[in-house]
Amino acid sequence: MKAKHLAGALIGAFVGVIGLLWLLQGTGLLRIRPILCIANCEEIVGPSPVWAVSGLIALVIGAIVVFVSVRGIRRP
Template identity: 40%
Template structure:
């Protein structure tokens, strides 16, 4: 169980970090597999920055729990 939480924590931390830097306008990535009307995130977007910070924080807690000794 801890291994799964650790893996999910790492993925959440990486994805949350990406959303955070995109929301802050530091990185611009074109959509890869788009179904519908997709747009690139350009400039500051507080919604994505907050969502990224929350997800990265949850990922960090997941990593901490996964690495914690009994």
């Protein structure tokens, strides 16, 4: 049972970190060049509300998953 909660916490942390990255890029606080491009890949120039909102949603979902998973680990 604890492995399931640990996996949930790790997945939630990953989603939260990705959400934070999207949020920072969407607000224009962080700029990262594309690493692997298949089509017409360009940097996001300036703030992007779509990425900021998507990042905030992913960050909140990741935090909830981590909270629920850690809470499950603490229970006997």
